[in-house]
Structure formats: C-alpha cells, structure tokens
Amino acid sequence: MIDDDLELGETIAPMLERYGIALRLAGTPQKGLAMLREDHPDAVLLDMMLPEMDGMEVFRQIRAAPETYGHAPIVVISARAELTDRVVGLEAGVDDYLAKPFELRELVARLRAITRLPPRAAPAPGVTPRRDGLVLDAGRLEATFNGVRVAVTELEMQLLQALQSVRGRVLSRADLLPRIGHGPQSDPALVDTLVYRIRQRFRAEGGNAEVILTVRGQGYRIPEGIWT
Incomplete structure (x- = not known):
C-alpha cells in the first residue's frame, strides 16, 4: 500500500489479516517503489494524492518497468471520487478504482477479484479458442481476435470472459458488474x-x-458470427 496516510494503513492492516491478506505500508512514492523492487506483491493499493510525486506518475513508472516492479494489478484508493477521476484512472490502465472512505469488505472483495487469475508471467492453464479466431488466454492476460493479439488487464479479461460465456447474448451493465467482481x-x-x-x-x-x-x-454482446 503506497499512501501517506499511514494511520489508515495501520488501521486496516490487522483487519485485512483476518481475511488472509498481509499489508505492507509505504508512506512515500520512493519508499513504495523501493518496496516493489524488493518484493513483488500480489496487488498494489495506490493513493493518488501523494507527497513528492502524483499517484498517476507512480503508476506510470510501475507500468513502464515491469521487469523492475512486476506485473501486480494496481487498485487506486483515493479521495478523488468524481466520475471523471475514476474514468481517467481506468482509461490510463489502472485495474480498479476505489473511492475513500471505503468499506473494508468491499476492498477485500475487489482485491480477491483482481488477484484470482494467474499472474501474467505464469504459464497459461488453458486457452479458450473460438472458431472465428477469438482466443482468451487468462494466464498471459492476452486476447486475440481475428488474428490480432493484445494485452489486457485482469478486469478486461474478466469482461471478455463474461461476454464470451453467454455466446452472443446481450448482457447489461448490471449483469456484467458482478461477473467482474463488483457489487x-x-x-x-x-x-x-x-x-x-x-x-x-x-x-x-x-x-x-x-x-x-x-x-x-x-x-453489450459478442458478435453473432463468433458462434456460427
């Protein structure tokens, strides 16, 4: 957790332990980056309003050097709760965005949702091919459609899997939210x-x-041609 509000971290750390989640705290961006260099965690909680450096700059540095900082999913926790702030963060590539103050159970649910897939570097446990060439590789977090392959985040993979699983049927936003670990x-x-x-x-x-x-x-739905 990279957040200058150490009191928050010290408060939730013992609570998270009850759910089997160990929390390490860094009060500054530099300490957080040093921590990531030493030990690649399963997930990163990142505040946006930090001393020394803006949270988005910290995020960019982490993503720009995966060989140094790893591939852990990043959850923004921020008092910046406006829709614009959340959309900007998600479009930049953060894996999830949680507004402060938050409920501990929601934080736990979101951490479990984004860490339940194998890490990017792990061998793929299975690839899901479709006759039109749509392939979802959950292990490598890659999606291929009509021969074009792209890297995706955990949440993006979950969304694609949800739409693929219903074979062309339409899913509303309300249908999709629980399928990607959101209430x-x-x-x-x-x-x-x-x-x-x-x-x-x-x-x-x-x-x-x-x-x-x-x-x-x-x-939203997957094109019908996929299933014919």
Missing part, C-alpha cells in the same frame, strides 16, 4: 470504460475494434 453499488460506467479500453487496444494494433458490440439501451 450493485459500483458505478456502471466502469463497464463502459472497460469496453472502450478493449476496443482501443485492438484499434491501436490495427485490428477490428468491434470485438464487443453495443446494443443500444440494452448492453
């Missing part, structure tokens, strides 16, 4: 942001961005 209290805009990011990833690689289709007023 009804979560902002439905998270789903829109994830869909946008997935499309942008394929578009940036010259692929087909319509791997996910929007059904106006209903939700």
